[in-house]
């Protein structure tokens with residue numbers, strides 16, 4: 001109870017209050033879609049087009065795509081989370097003949113499209129990370145402000161949960177996960193504290209993990225506006241779900257399926273994701289990867305996309321005010337040549 005009180009104070013944080021209230025008031029799974037106008041502006045090239053929503057979530061972006069296009073348009077909606085798909089199916093029941101649902105990782109977009117005998121699509125959108133529903137209501141231990149079983153899998157078919165990683169990895173492995181995926185300055189201290197705590201009893205809930213981190217980070221370095229465990233939770237979530245590897249694979253596999261002029265729209269929420277998107281976009285837009293001192297091109301590589309966003313787009317001030325969770329969103333858009 002004492003431990004829960006410690007993390008409980010972060011529930012008072014403004015953003016949480018807004019979303020908590022939304023969840024409580026509506027009593028239905030909620031996720032407020034991010035940068036919807038920008039998604040539509042950049043993704044839709046045809047009113048009767050075929051689009052892929054690679055991160056269907058609760059179906060918000062898909063619904064907007066179907067609302068703005070005509071009844072000939074179609075969306076293939078992918079999500080690793082079967083619970084999210086079930087909710088999206090319900091939310092989109094009115095459009096069901098225009099949506100194909102697939103419980104699949106977007107890193108397997110090629111397999112999904114080939115299975116559906118689809119060779120080309122007009123646009124693909126991915127809104128990375130997790131939904132507010134997963135954070136607030138899925139009871140899988142994604143949030144440090146709740147006392148839930150440490151799971152953190154978006155895809156229940158994955159073998160290892162956050163519990164396995166937290167309780168089985170070595171101090172070096174944990175430290176590396178926190179440093180690389182969380183950019184956590186106190187990675188080693190937190191890792192040592194985790195090892196010490198679990199030697200007495202496994203760390204089995206999100207509140208227990210949050211408390212361990214809270215105690216490991218020196219008080220005077222506790223961030224003013226966020227919980228000291230924010231980066232640790234991000235790091236374990238990324239590790240459990242192999243998030244960064246999936247993004248790279250997704251972009252590589254998605255581009256060949258775009259029609260000429262078709263758009264790839266990706267929204268990321270932290271610098272690690274955005275760095276991958278930016279690097280991959282640069283790679284696929286660059287015409288040649290030969291060393292600059294070579295007299296002529298020997299690699300044969302061609303530009304496959306044109307980057308439409310030299311710097312990433314951000315949500316408007318009004319959107320951030322209305323949905324504080326959108327504040328770190330960054331959108332990059334590539335167009336197939």
Ligand SMILES: C[S@@+](CC[C@H](N)C(=O)[O-])C[C@H]1O[C@@H](n2cnc3c(N)ncnc32)[C@H](O)[C@@H]1O
Pocket residue numbers: 031032033034054055056057058059060061062078079080081084104105106107127128129130131154246
């Ligand atoms: C931010 S939410 C998407 C919200 C959605 N755009 C909307 O407007 O409702 C991200 C979703 O992507 C899913 N997801 C995350 N990584 C994925 C992956 N590698 N493949 C497929 N889905 C993934 C999550 O399960 C989550 O439901």
